[in-house]
Amino acid sequence: MPQLEPRIVHSANPYNAEPRLGFLRTWKLTPADVFYVRSHGDIPRPEIASFRVSVGGRVRAPLTFSLAQLRGDFTRHTVEAVLQCAGNRRSDLQAVKPVAGDPWAGGAIGNATWSGVMLADVLRAAGAECDPALHVAFDSLDDCHVEGHAFRYGVSIPMSKANSAEVLLAYDMNGAPLTAEHGAPLRAIVPGYAGVRSAKWLTAITVQESPSTCYIQSQDYKLFPPDATPDTANPAQGMTINDMPLNSVICEPADRAVLAAGKTTLRGWAIATARGVARVDVSINGGRDWSQARLEHDAGSPWSWTLWEHEVEIPAGNHRLAVRAWDSAGQTQPADADDTWNYKGYLCASWHRIDIGAT
Numbered sequence: 001m002p003q004l005e006p007r008i009v010h011s012a013n014p015y016n017a018e019p020r021l022g023f024l025r026t027w028k029l030t031p032a033d034v035f036y037v038r039s040h041g042d043i044p045r046p047e048i049a050s051f052r053v054s055v056g057g058r059v060r061a062p063l064t065f066s067l068a069q070l071r072g073d074f075t076r077h078t079v080e081a082v083l084q085c086a087g088n089r090r091s092d093l094q095a096v097k098p099v100a101g102d103p104w105a106g107g108a109i110g111n112a113t114w115s116g117v118m119l120a121d122v123l124r125a126a127g128a129e130c131d132p133a134l135h136v137a138f139d140s141l142d143d144c145h146v147e148g149h150a151f152r153y154g155v156s157i158p159m160s161k162a163n164s165a166e167v168l169l170a171y172d173m174n175g176a177p178l179t180a181e182h183g184a185p186l187r188a189i190v191p192g193y194a195g196v197r198s199a200k201w202l203t204a205i206t207v208q209e210s211p212s213t214c215y216i217q218s219q220d221y222k223l224f225p226p227d228a229t230p231d232t233a234n235p236a237q238g239m240t241i242n243d244m245p246l247n248s249v250i251c252e253p254a255d256r257a258v259l260a261a262g263k264t265t266l267r268g269w270a271i272a273t274a275r276g277v278a279r280v281d282v283s284i285n286g287g288r289d290w291s292q293a294r295l296e297h298d299a300g301s302p303w304s305w306t307l308w309e310h311e312v313e314i315p316a317g318n319h320r321l322a323v324r325a326w327d328s329a330g331q332t333q334p335a336d337a338d339d340t341w342n343y344k345g346y347l348c349a350s351w352h353r354i355d356i357g358a359t
């Protein structure tokens with residue numbers, strides 16, 4: 001195993017950090033101590049023995065479970081899935097015009113196996129109503145401070161997603177118990193959705209008529225139109241960020257690298273949730289000409305990422321490299337970050353470009 005290197009830390013408290021892209025690309029399954037961390041408050045460290053998660057709201061029998069009960073009384077399921085922050089690649093939007101939030105490069109994403117119990121099994125055990133118009137809210141243990149607001153972390157997902165087989169209450173990551181920074185002892189894993197819905201340090205699950213009223217759900221993770229500003233944005237009119245867009249990034253070489261002219265292999269990741277990545281195009285002249293990368297994707301793991309690589313001949317000089325993925329409906333990424341700029345800096349999915357030199 002390569003020696004671990006420190007993450008790039010955007011903020012120490014709350015702790016927000018991502019791996020360098022070339023390092024991230026080393027593994028298909030991102031090790032827990034390489035995997036980005038996004039937190040909005042302190043990292044809680046609850047006692048495992050006294051830890052409980054409650055299930056309530058529109059259920060026949062409100063219940064609480066210890067970790068031992070979740071591990072022992074329910075079928076264990078494992079899903080390999082990407083977790084990605086809605087703010088991943090915000091630095092590319094920042095380059096267009098100032099945005100709010102940490103300037104994530106393309107490393108606020110990781111792929112891991114998550115093991116635990118199906119949320120649907122736990123909801124069934126409590127006799128939850130399952131009208132697809134309902135919502136399942138997650139409450140967490142961490143105290144958060146965001147934009148002058150103080151609150152306990154909370155989010156929700158629609159019942160239709162909550163009852164999908166891929167949605168887990170996970171206690172293990174890559175076969176080992178969750179680490180504190182990734183949500184120990186229990187977190188939600190909502191594959192395909194923005195990382196924000198995968199509540200860490202989970203303590204309560206509530207079946208309810210409306211989405212969570214917590215600041216994170218009701219105000220914060222919203223996609224606003226390009227003309228909205230912090231003063232004019234109406235949270236009720238922002239789109240709730242759930243499904244993540246088609247995206248791809250060049251991990252190697254690094255931006256501004258200087259290489260030896262000649263053959264070099266470009267590597268990166270691509271992701272498409274509902275449809276799957278069908279093709280990845282790479283350009284070494286800023287997007288005038290393209291050729292196709294070799295894709296590595298496990299058909300049995302539909303929620304995981306697609307890793308790609310492509311050997312190219314780089315002449316001496318300066319070059320702008322670009323990548324864009326296509327999904328199975330023939331849709332591709334917008335060319336420019338300007339096309340989807342929004343003041344909160346969410347869902348940057350334009351062609352990823354880097355500048356390199358070769359001598």
Ligand SMILES: Nc1nc2c(c(=O)[nH]1)N[C@H]1C(S)=C(S)[C@@H](COP(=O)(O)O)O[C@H]1N2
Binds near residue numbers: 036084181198202
């Ligand atoms: N309780 C709690 N859950 C949380 C968060 C948080 O701050 N508190 N951050 C969310 C966000 S925005 C993301 S992107 C993912 C990050 O998960 P990770 O730190 O394990 O990579 O956790 C989500 N779950």
Ligand SMILES: [Mo]
Binds near residue numbers: 084
């Ligand atoms: Mo996030």
